[in-house]
Amino acid sequence: MLKDEEKMPTINPKGVLAGQVAVVTGASRGIGEAIAKRYAMEGAKVVVSARSVDPEDHFLPGSINETVQAIRDAGGEATAVKADLSREEDRHNLITATEAAYGPVDILVNNAAVTWFMPVAQFAEKRFRIMMDVQVWGPFELAQLCLPSMLERGAGWILNISSHAAIHPNAKAPGGHGGTVYGMCKAALERFTTGLAQEAYGSGVGVNVISPGLVATPGVVHHKLINESNKDRVTPVEHMAEACLRLCHGDPAEITGRIDYADQVIEEFKLEPADLI
Numbered sequence: 001m002l003k004d005e006e007k008m009p010t011i012n013p014k015g016v017l018a019g020q021v022a023v024v025t026g027a028s029r030g031i032g033e034a035i036a037k038r039y040a041m042e043g044a045k046v047v048v049s050a051r052s053v054d055p056e057d058h059f060l061p062g063s064i065n066e067t068v069q070a071i072r073d074a075g076g077e078a079t080a081v082k083a084d085l086s087r088e089e090d091r092h093n094l095i096t097a098t099e100a101a102y103g104p105v106d107i108l109v110n111n112a113a114v115t116w117f118m119p120v121a122q123f124a125e126k127r128f129r130i131m132m133d134v135q136v137w138g139p140f141e142l143a144q145l146c147l148p149s150m151l152e153r154g155a156g157w158i159l160n161i162s163s164h165a166a167i168h169p170n171a172k173a174p175g176g177h178g179g180t181v182y183g184m185c186k187a188a189l190e191r192f193t194t195g196l197a198q199e200a201y202g203s204g205v206g207v208n209v210i211s212p213g214l215v216a217t218p219g220v221v222h223h224k225l226i227n228e229s230n231k232d233r234v235t236p237v238e239h240m241a242e243a244c245l246r247l248c249h250g251d252p253a254e255i256t257g258r259i260d261y262a263d264q265v266i267e268e269f270k271l272e273p274a275d276l277i
Contacts, residue, residue, distance in 0.1 A: 008275075009041060009074075009274060009275045009276055009277045010041070010074060010075065010277070011040060011041055011043070011071075011074050011075040011076040011277070012041060012042060012043055013043045013075075014043060015041065015042030015043035015044075016042050016043075016245075016249045017039055017042040017043050017044035017107070017245075017248070017249060018042070018043035018044075019043065019044075019045070020039075020043070020044045020045070020106040020107055021044070021045050021047070021098065021102040021103055021104065021105050021106045021107070022036075022039045022044040022045070022046045022047070022105075022106065022107035022108075022109065022248075023046075023047045023049065023094065023095070023098055023105050023107070023108050023109065023142075023146075024036040024039070024046060024047070024048060024049065024109040024111060025049045025050065025083065025085060025094075025109065025110055025111050025112035025138075025142070026049070026050055026111040026112030026113060026161075027048040027049060027050055027064060027067055027111065028048075028050035028051075028052040028062045028063045028064045028066075028067060029050075029052075029060060029061060029062025029063075029067075030062070030215070030237065031111060031161065031212055031215060031237060031240050031241075032048075032050065032109070032111040032112070032161075033048075033062060033067045034237040034238065034240060034241040034276055035109055035111065035240070035241050035244045035245075036048050036067055036071065036078065037067070037070065037071060037241070037276045037277050038238075038241035038242065038244070038245050038274065038276060039107070039245065039248075040071040040074070040076035040077065040078055040277070041074075041076065041274065041276070041277060042245060044077075044106075044107065045077045045078070045079075045101075045102045046071060046076070046077070046078045046079075047078070047079050047080075047081055047094070047097070047098045047101065047102070048064045048067045048068050048071075048078055048079070048080050048081070049064065049080070049081045049082070049083045049094055049112070050063075050064045050082070050083070050112065051082065051083070051084050052064060053065055053080065053082050064080040064081075064082065065080050067080070068080045070277060071277065073277075074277040076277070077102075079097075079098075079101050079102070081093070081094050081097045081098065083112075085112050085133065085134045085138035085142075086114070086130050086133040086134050086138070088141075091138060091141050091142055091145070092145065094142070095142065095145040095146060104146075104149040104150075104153065105146045105149065105150070105156070106150075106155065106156055106157065107156070107157045107158075107159070107248050108142055108143065108146050108156075108157070108158045108159070109159045109161070109244065109248075110138070110139035110142060110143075110158070110159070110160045110161060110189075111161040112134055112135075112138065113134060113135050113161075113185075114130055114131060114134045114135070115131060115182050116131070116178075116181070117177060117178035117179055117182065118178040119176070119178050119180075120180050120181070123180075123181055127181075128181055131181055131182070131185055132185060135185035135186070135189060136185055136188045136189060136192070139160055139189060139192070140192060143158050143196060143207075146158070147200075147205070150203075150204075150205045151200070151203050151204075151205060153204075154203060154204035154205075155204045155205070155252075156204065156205040156206075156252075157205070157206050157207075157208075157247075157248040157249075157252065158193075158196065158205070158206070158207045158208075159207075159208050159209070159210065159244060159247055159248055160189050160190075160192070160193050160207075160208070160209040160210075161209070161210060161211075161212070161244075162186045162189055162190050162193075162209045162210065162211045162259075163182070163183075163186045163211050163212070164211050164213070164261075165179050165182050165183040165186050166183060166186035166187040166189070166190050166211070167183075169183070186211075189209060190209050190259055193207055193208065193209035193257070193259070194207075194209075194257050194259065197256045197257035198257065200256070201253070201256060201257070202253065204252055205252060205256075206247075206248075206250075206252030206253075206255050206256040207256055207257065208247045208255065208256060208257070208258045208259075208260060209258070209259050209260065210240075210243060210244060210247060210258075210260040210261065210262060210265065211260070211261050211262065212235075212237075212240040212261075212262050213235050213239075213240070213261060213262050213263055215235055215236070215237050215240055235262065235263065236273065237276075238273040238274065238275065238276055239262050239263065239266055239273045240262045241273070241274075241276065242262075242265075242266065242271050242272075242273040242274060243260070243262040243265035243266055243271070244262075246265055246269050246271060247260065247265065
């Protein structure tokens, strides 16, 4: 929290991302919204993408128009582009619209997710395919669309947002909570990240993946993922935003191929998470 004598968070047009074009998917609320705001605070031109354009578009609070308005009200630069990442035309339009508005993508943050929690025996094929499209194929194709320009310019960052669900569970422990498909998606995303990082190494393009830990986003609250046993481990969304900022600037020959967790990044780089606009 801000102390009385501290200044309110503002946009720094000469920040570490000054002039960079950043695309953040799933940025209508929660972690994506926080990342978009933090990047804008460091001078990035941010394209904010999700399915929820206006507040009435989703039962959870938050929309891309609201995220953009908050950035603009603070003096930053942002544009909203609606995209359902399960749709090929929306994935392509997101990058085309970004390039039309600001130019080539410098930073791609694949944060969008759609998730159902239910046992494998009850999981419908349609839902399985939607989750894979949004959380695996979507990030893969968006990277394909951004990479040629990044490689040509010898600069760029791709950051994929994962989850502790990617870690193999103890098969002999009770429970599971229906998270098998979600864990599959995140595990695939992590392997994609390290593979692409290896392919792109030395090109000036850094590729990383990061998990937030337990953050009380609207989605997490809705799915009742916070309970008595883990409520003491809840971390502020500002910590995730700060860690995601750190993984998208610097030397991509050094900061690439990382499978990170927000708290570890905060500790390693001795970061002080900023309050968000």
